[in-house]
Amino acid sequence: MxxxxxxxxxxxxxxxxxxxxxxxxxxxxxxxxxxxxxxxxxxxxxxxxxxxxxxxxxxxxxxxxxxxxxxxxxxxxxxxxxxxxxxxxxxxxxxxxxxxxxxxxxxxxxxxxxxxxxxxxxxxxxxxxxxxxxxxxxxxxxxxxxxxxxxxxxxxxxxxxxxxxxxxxxxxxxxxxxxxxxxxxxxxxxxxxxxYLGRDAGRRVLSGRIERGVADRIEAALWFSDLRGYTRITGEADPGQIIPFLNDYAEAVISAVHEAGGDVLKLIGDGVLAIFNEASQAEACRCALRAEALARERIAEVNERRSAKGLPVTQAYIGLHVGEVFYGNIGSRDRLDFTVVGPAVNEASRIAAMCRSADRDVLVSDAFWAAASDEDRERLVSVGRYALRGVERPAELFTLNLWSEPDPAAS
Known part of the structure; x- marks a missing residue:
């Protein structure tokens, strides 16, 4: 040649x-x-x-x-x-x-x-x-x-x-x-x-947003969830079952958040922090509610499979909130995290923790209720006012009226 x-x-x-x-x-x-x-x-x-x-x-x-x-x-x-x-x-x-x-x-x-x-x-x-x-x-x-x-x-x-x-x-x-x-x-x-960072955060990092302290101020719907009885279940389970247990439920929750248009930013043991950053707060709330419905559906499927094998099962506690957050690089010169911070993030975490006291699987804030569309507000019912740790004023919290819940596949 x-x-x-x-x-x-x-x-x-x-x-x-x-x-x-x-x-x-x-x-x-x-x-x-x-x-x-x-x-x-x-x-x-x-x-x-x-x-x-x-x-x-x-x-x-x-x-x-x-x-x-x-x-x-x-x-x-x-x-x-x-x-x-x-x-x-x-x-x-x-x-x-x-x-x-x-x-x-x-x-x-x-x-x-x-x-x-x-x-x-x-x-x-x-x-x-x-x-x-x-x-x-x-x-x-x-x-x-x-x-x-x-x-x-x-x-x-x-x-x-x-x-x-x-x-x-x-x-x-x-x-x-x-x-x-x-x-x-x-x-x-x-x-x-x-x-490791999440889809949107990952794209931002690859586009060059890696400078320490650079963050955007955004309005977003916030999701914080954890698993009911996690400490008890992992304390009683064989050590070899703990990671598969977490993976099963993380797959159900994370896939639901992603399918509904959200981004998972952090996994904290059994906890999941996610955001829904849409063109309007009402649309962000709608996406978060769709993710909740999908997660509930997928957790039920996980529970059915695990129960058939005699494995421990659980449910997710989910707190939803809307607020302004800083979204960007936080940390030291040697170790950065691309995440969201601000009082609204803490409040979402406290709302999720309040699910235990209120005996509800899902709680949403009054700010979330106010930002949601008229159609979505009709699906939410008040469960009263609660004092949230670290939050100055008592907050009225809402939960889902499951009788009016739409099919998540149709959203």
Missing amino acids: DPAITDDLSCWVTKAGLSGTSETELLEEFCRRGIEAGLPIDRALVVVDTLHPVHEGRVFRWNSRNGGESEVLEYGRTNQGGEVSENWRRSPFYQMLETGHSSMRRRLDESCADEFPLFRELMDQGQTDWVALIDRFTPGTEIGEMDCIYSSWTTAAPDGFGEDRIQALKRLVPSLGLSIKSASLARIAETLVET
Whole structure:
């Protein structure tokens, strides 16, 4: 192959990586340009591990017979047994890692048909030659399990790739791997900040809002919830059950808040602090009430599953309030938290704590009641005035009239 053509392709893929091109677009265009340069690519596969709470990595696949478009698949943990682990151990990549090899090539014929299940599948599709490459990162630069880029390249050309094209791939693929690594690192950063800070807070941090003491003054609906009997339940439960217990109920509450348009800012043991920052206070209140209905529904489902297994169950206490808060970076020069602070946050916490005394699962403040729409106020009934710890004036609190509760799925 003409070295000038491969140099042009290497230059393009590097610039595309710098410009933030996605992994799927990188692979599609690399294959298209590679074919124009004389590489008879029929199928391509790129695999990269990631740092994600659920997925271990991502697979990018390209097939010339699929309209020249690539697709992405996410795979689970390969160290936890099951089908994913079994498929990984039966793959050529696993053998390459075990033997320390960086490349493997097979002419696809009966001599290798039974070496790996993949080869018979490729032969049945008319493929003639297969090449796999592993581009490893320098030790100490790994992020989680992300320590290399795996790729494989297949052709249906009668004579296969040919040695000169194999060498061209070996020169070109590291540039592609570097660009895919860049895109993957950006995705990891986004995942991490949104997972640990919350979706909106994470986006703000990535946009550059990391200066200490910089905060916006906003009006928001505030959510504070915790779990009924948490101290007793965790004191009586087997230690190995505590984290699954918290995860089950956190999933129910957090997914409800997110689906209703809110942002979870903090987990404090069994407590959840969230905000609903909408164009109007009435809309923010509506979103918070929808989140409450969704959470109640999902907690009921969790309780049903856990009860069937003889596991402890609970309910959530939820306090809702509306007020002005400071939303931004608070902390020291070495450790910042992107969160909300202000008297309104403390009041939301006190309202949630008052659920025990008032024997209610949900309490909302008079400020929330006043900010809500006429339709939503009709769903709220007063339970009287209460003195909240740390709050100067007694507050009238409201709860939901569940007889008038709408279906959360219809909101």
